[in-house]
Amino acid sequence: MLKYNEPLSGHTSFRIGGPAYCWVEPENTEGILEAVSLARSKNKKFIVVGKGTNLLAGDEGFDGVIIHLAGDFEKIEEEGEGEIKAGASLGLAKLVKYAFNKSLCGCEFLAGIPGCLGGAIFMNAGVRNPENQSESIEIKDILLGADVLDLKCGKIKALSKKDIDFKYRASGLDGKIILGARLGLKKGRKEDIQARISAFNKRRGWLAEIGFPNAGSVFKNPGADKPAGMLIESCGLKGKRIGDAEISKVHANIIVNLGGATAKDVLGLIDLARAGVKRKFGIKLELELKLI
Ligand SMILES: Cc1cc2nc3c(=O)[nH]c(=O)nc-3n(C[C@H](O)[C@H](O)[C@H](O)COP(=O)(O)OP(=O)(O)OC[C@H]3O[C@@H](n4cnc5c(N)ncnc54)[C@H](O)[C@@H]3O)c2cc1C
Numbered sequence: 001m002l003k004y005n006e007p008l009s010g011h012t013s014f015r016i017g018g019p020a021y022c023w024v025e026p027e028n029t030e031g032i033l034e035a036v037s038l039a040r041s042k043n044k045k046f047i048v049v050g051k052g053t054n055l056l057a058g059d060e061g062f063d064g065v066i067i068h069l070a071g072d073f074e075k076i077e078e079e080g081e082g083e084i085k086a087g088a089s090l091g092l093a094k095l096v097k098y099a100f101n102k103s104l105c106g107c108e109f110l111a112g113i114p115g116c117l118g119g120a121i122f123m124n125a126g127v128r129n130p131e132n133q134s135e136s137i138e139i140k141d142i143l144l145g146a147d148v149l150d151l152k153c154g155k156i157k158a159l160s161k162k163d164i165d166f167k168y169r170a171s172g173l174d175g176k177i178i179l180g181a182r183l184g185l186k187k188g189r190k191e192d193i194q195a196r197i198s199a200f201n202k203r204r205g206w207l208a209e210i211g212f213p214n215a216g217s218v219f220k221n222p223g224a225d226k227p228a229g230m231l232i233e234s235c236g237l238k239g240k241r242i243g244d245a246e247i248s249k250v251h252a253n254i255i256v257n258l259g260g261a262t263a264k265d266v267l268g269l270i271d272l273a274r275a276g277v278k279r280k281f282g283i284k285l286e287l288e289l290k291l292i
Contacts, residue, residue, distance in 0.1 A: 008057035017057025027071025039065035050119030088118025105188030212256035229253035235276035
């Protein structure tokens with residue numbers, strides 16, 4: 001599928017973003033290579049987008065080709081004992097459900113994260129452990145390896161976990177398209193798996209109170225004892241509004257779109273939060289959100 005002048009507001013959880021020059025949904029590796037060639041032949045940039053749940057797309061749109069994997073990249077199968085092979089475009093909720101049906105445990109923490117597998121690996125998505133708040137669980141903890149298309153050489157590479165430079169909300173996989181991954185899970189009892197999913201969901205219950213389109217955490221936490229939301233709230237910025245964008249009254253590290261917010265409005269709030277936290281705490285907040 002290929003669409004020109006496709007509004008990105010329809011492909012981001014923020015519901016913000018002007019048109020992309022071209023939106024392509026390749027169903028296999030050949031399709032990706034064709035999309036890359038199309039971009040190169042028109043002298044345009046290209047990027048891969050998953051479910052758009054950690055993105056802020058500009059009001060002027062993206063003058064390039066956006067690749068959204070589909071077809072083969074949505075597949076999932078059990079490979080060996082406890083090993084799951086899944087495509088990058090598989091939604092995390094579907095992954096958790098599949099594992100539950102197979103009585104496999106280890107990926108329950110992904111239940112409430114709205115992205116897809118490729119986006120989660122690229123971002124090293126994770127949550128706090130509800131049983132031990134000082135501990136994080138991240139997708140790297142269950143990843144065995146990932147197949148990527150290296151755009152430098154145009155070749156598919158099977159990377160093992162040790163080849164990937166995972167950090168807090170980063171994978172160092174820039175310049176590579178994640179095609180799929182192998183995850184290592186363990187056999188468990190369905191009751192226990194369900195109980196863990198419920199525990200993670202319960203901890204995230206406050207997210208339902210946000211009530212407006214958003215893209216999750218705007219900034220990375222500068223430290224476990226210094227959550228970005230707490231720092232921004234301490235600057236008195238909770239509820240601060242520019243246009244139709246607002247620093248959420250529920251959690252100060254989330255910006256919401258009250259209806260007609262523009263990327264410019266959101267960027268204005270990002271600047272305010274950064275300036276406030278720098279002034280008061282001397283801390284430079286780093287974006288978790290990706291800008292396109
Ligand atoms: C309500 C809400 C709650 C959230 N909670 C959490 C949370 O608890 N923990 C957490 O970590 N995140 C959370 N997020 C953020 C987001 O859901 C995760 O980062 C998710 O993993 C992003 O996946 P995606 O498919 O939406 O990626 P996108 O937002 O589409 O893309 C994110 C980045 O990944 C890159 N990318 C995507 N797919 C590929 C690919 N196949 N190959 C190479 N690069 C790729 C994109 O280019 C972009 O740079 C939340 C977001 C929302 C809206």
